[in-house]
Amino acid sequence: MTESTSLRTRVMDETKTAMKAGQKERVAVLRMIGAKIKDADIAGRAQGKEGLSEDEIISALRGMVKSRQDSVRLYREGGRDELAAKEESEIAVIREFLPPEMDDAALEAAVKAAIAEAGATSMKDMGKVMGALKAKFGANLDLGRANGLVKAALSAG
Incomplete structure (x- = not known):
């Protein structure tokens, strides 16, 4: 397209x-x-x-x-x-009408970068991280997939 x-x-x-x-x-x-x-x-x-x-x-x-x-x-x-x-x-x-999705490695890297940029340390910071991801990647980001990775990263950290 x-x-x-x-x-x-x-x-x-x-x-x-x-x-x-x-x-x-x-x-x-x-x-x-x-x-x-x-x-x-x-x-x-x-x-x-x-x-x-x-x-x-x-x-x-x-x-x-x-x-x-x-x-x-x-x-x-x-x-x-x-x-x-x-x-x-x-x-x-x-x-066919959606942009190609990020592969898992790229998505994980983007999530880690957004967590670092937002200074996120706990689940309370989830909104900041998701906002940063959405601002940076817009519609090219599958928010459902990103959401799960952000939750996992913030609850582990």
Whole structure:
């Protein structure tokens, strides 16, 4: 994706392409993504925002992935592999629109650096550390993964 191509535009373009190619399942997921963006835009307008930023859209997409990952786990536990597979295919489509995630080593290094920068010594400093990470990495950071690493580091230290 080029920086000038917005996620909204990419979702619309991909939806049109998938429709022309007769990819019904992909079209359904892309429409879900579009609907999520529209719903978030409407909610934002109620708060006086004009529209979602790219970072806010990425955050919404990460939320979609997380909810589907939770569903996959529950479906697997319940022996419903066909439903889990459907959720996993939706996750794959959603991830096409997310920036690449940091690998574990890079994330651990970023967390250690943020803890040092914030002078964090206990769980009371968790908010400072998460704020520093969010400010530095924005939407490129999976806050769920970072949260677990920060908790582990602060409770061990």
